[in-house]
Amino acid sequence: MIRVLLADDEHLIRGAVAALLGLEADLEVVAEVGRGDEVAAAVARHDPDVAVLDIEMPGLDGLTAAEELNASGARCAVCILTSFGRPGYLRRAMAAGVRGFVAKDAPTQELAAAIRKIHGGGRYLDAELAAGAMAAGDNPLTEREREILRLTGTGTETARVAALLHLSEGTVRNYLSAAMAKLGESNRVGAFQTAREMGWI
Amino acid sequence: MIRVLLADDEHLIRGAVAALLGLEADLEVVAEVGRGDEVAAAVARHDPDVAVLDIEMPGLDGLTAAEELNASGARCAVCILTSFGRPGYLRRAMAAGVRGFVAKDAPTQELAAAIRKIHGGGRYLDAELAAGAMAAGDNPLTEREREILRLTGTGTETARVAALLHLSEGTVRNYLSAAMAKLGESNRVGAFQTAREMGWI
DNA sequence: CCGAGCGCGTGACACCTGTCATGCCGATCG
């Protein structure tokens, strides 16, 4: 019996996935959490064999939670289950020691297959996503660029961003310009969108 | 036995929701589709009692599909199941004759409860979402404003937007200015984000 | 009927943005 922990902020979906896994004779969902920052405690308490983590979650995102588990030397294998097969996500997941990466639009049986595979010590990657990640290459943005892109991407005015980061307005514009050049976009809106699309923010 | 049609573009999630509903003795999933433009044909063929539609789908979004069903006088009741409880979505759904609206982060049992309720001729609305929709009020944007906001929101340069719509650049900027005023934002990025947040685009 | 209101469309002006040249500092490497 493979003991599974499920982390996803959408309660109904979490229950649905639990129902799906419940149909498998060799899988048992032993814990469910709805926030990233509850993952570590739940793993400690229930000692699952496999943790299935969504990425977009309140508190702490699934990738950071996976990094945390890895750093603390947790025994359980981690499988990411996400809507967004963004290249940057896959990279970060691999770097965090994640062994499985499944998209929410993968075939129905794929999650159970991934869980079995990684529980056996193997890895499970969606071929499409892996190819996409290879093609996209590494994240070219620096930390400052990401930070400024994040802020301006939510509609924050340049002046406010500058104030928040204790920078001159010109400097903020310059980071945006650098990000735009790296991303091949001609304005901040496009730069933000493609950076997000790539999972680089 | 209530016959249910399921429409969601995320294959694995669709299967999971089907598994969830399969646990209910009085519900039967008779058809699944992954695209909005396949909903009408599937309804015609399988004659379900209730159609559960996601909003974000390729081909045709769930709200438009619901409008289509309503216009064609289909017998089946429609329940929207979505990640995003945006006020504008709920409004459009109500206008389309949708009788149920459930968020993907609602409690696990809520979907089955909603299906039973609307199959019995009632309505089922998430109280939180309904309150939010009331508070937000109507969509203040005109069609032109929405169109231009959509385009600039994906990074398209003003000049290109103007060319696409056969307008002067000044006119494009003016529509954006109007949208910004209506949304209480001071730049196009913020305007796009809040318009999307509200489900007004 | 006819003014009021609204959506559409435009150009001119002030201001914000994107670009460029420049400098500083720490890390890497022959």
Next chain:
DNA sequence: CGATCGGCATGACAGGTGTCACGCGCTCGG
């Protein structure tokens, strides 16, 4: 060690952006 490269930071300039006043046509309600 000195050279080189990459990240951080800034100001000046040109061009794009947000605002405003204005005009056109349509649709209501008085």
